[in-house]
Amino acid sequence: MAFVANEVCVSTMKRRKQHDFAMEKNAAAGLREVVWMAGVATCIKLLLIPAYRSTDFEVHRHWLAITASLPLNQWYLDETSPWTLDYPPFFAWFEYALSFFACLTDPLIVNLTLGLNYEAPSVVLFQRGSVICSDLLLFLGAWRFCRSHPLHLQRLAYLAIFFSPGLFIVDHIHFQYNGFLLGILLLSLSYLKDGDDLVGGIVFAILLCFKHLFAIAAPVYFVYLLRHYCHDLMKFLKLGVSVISVVLAAFGPFLYYGQIGQVLRRLFPFGRGLCHAYWAPNFWALYNVLDKMLFYVLRKLGVHVMKEKAVMTGGLVGDLKVHAILPQITPGISMLLVLLAMFPCLVKLWKKPRKENLLICVAYAYTSGYIFGWHVHEKASLHFVIPLALAAINSVEIAKEFFFISTVSYYSLFPLLFEPREYAVKLILLILHTIVTWLTISLSFTSRWKNTKSGMFQENSYKEEIPILSLKKLVFLVGLVVVEVYGQLFHHLLFKEKLPFLPLMLISVYCSIGMLYSWIKQLIFVMSL
Secondary structure (H helix, E strand, C coil), rough: CHHHHHHHHHHHHHHHHHHHHHHHHHHHHHHHHHHHHHHHHHHHHHCCCCCCCCCHHHHHHHHHHHHHHCHHHHHHCCCCCCCCCCHHHHHHHHHHHHHHHHHHHHHHCCCCCCCCCCCCHHHHHHHHHHHHHCCHHHHHHHHHHHHHCHHHHHHHHHHHHHHHHHHHHHHHHCCCCCCHHHHHHHHHHHHHHCHHHHHHHHHHHHHCCHHHHHHHHHHHHHHHHHHHCCCCCHHHHHHHHHHHHHHHHHHHHHHHCHHHHHHHHHCCCCHCCCEEECCCCCCHHHHHHHHHHHHHHHHEEEEEEECCCHHHHHHHCCCCCCCCCCCCCCHHHHHHHHCCCCCCHHHHHCCCCCCCHHHHHHHHHHHHHHHHCCEEHHHHHHHHHHHHHHHHHHHHHHHHHHHHHHHHHHHHHHCCCCCCHHHHHHHHHHHHHHHHHHHHHHHHHHHEECCCCCCCEEEEEEEEECCCCCCCHHHHHHHHHHHHHHHHHHHHHHHHHCCCCCCHHHHHHHHHEEEEEHHHHHHHHHHCC
């Protein structure tokens, strides 16, 4: 009996070593894929350097100047430009670190008295290069999360994330640092996936001190870590002290200077209004249109209705009283709706605090924030599309949903690039990404894969085709083409210079239907956990 037990133990250890070796080999192969794909993606980004730049380009240049030229206690008080610092302190420190390299490139980049719109070739190359370099964190986060998965599924995630038209449009043309910030989120999720809850929680706290809008998922993190990690008082204290230490490191200096109120006013400017200038395709876009329709119908029926104060085509910025018929929406109502929408995933995580359930709950939380949040930017769709790209490698159903919602989301970003010279770029990016994602999902899930004793994945000879799109989703995506053709060709022929807002409103309202549908589908995924 002892001999048999010894043989079983040896055999188990041997299989474990084989499995560990296979996983290491798989991770190394995945890293090679990351390097190759990241290199190709970087080449595309370099080609986009001369492209259109939004006002965010000058915003971040001015932040470089603020942090380089002023003492710490003046960062959140400066008003030498309309583009005041309104990101949390860690991002300000990030700009401060970049300012050293900016000064070496061109001292005028960090000149606070230079004025607006400094667009010398030196600043363009530096700013574009800083975003490209910071994307290294996105590559690292994606690889670290996916490295234990089969190589063919890793490829799916890397293609979906590294070649995301949304990241190309928002970061490398429009100009922001979403890839860098999403990389921190992916790193946090990767640590939680590995069971290292303390580090995952700390990294998420660091992310919130870079950009506070990621706090939408904070309730999900709180419930998960409370149930999955805090099994005793010591772990609870360790996590609490760690997170508080991160927050104090970020906000402590401003607390010392008595400026914490000023910092918070900059971070949460609720006076900007319910919707951004271009309505994000969410619930409020439909709400606004319904209010407008009711207004006109009642006026046609002879019902006296006081005309609304805000002009809907002006973006509803800076005026809370924007609805003529439907109830006015306040930040408190918006926040309450977000929390109510998020409640099912919090309950699920409380009952089943499993790391396998966390990713889809995080994506669902960010979707809920996008659908019902206050003054949501269309760019915020990246917060749930990128996590869904990771969740797609775990489930064919989620992979199909990712394909649909990513296509809708990326199309909804088209109005960010309104100059004719970028039209072909955004169109080609979306078409290529859609085709490649379709093919990759098909190749990844149409084959039956089996896990051998060594831990390696081998392909069976039997293959089964799966439909990526249902008929209703296919019809909806064809509708995107109709909306785009109308906006580009027929609107001007029909209305000339009249109703200039209509094409944008059609994109927003039509895409909001797809977004709401996907939110409901994600809710179904959450309820099935």
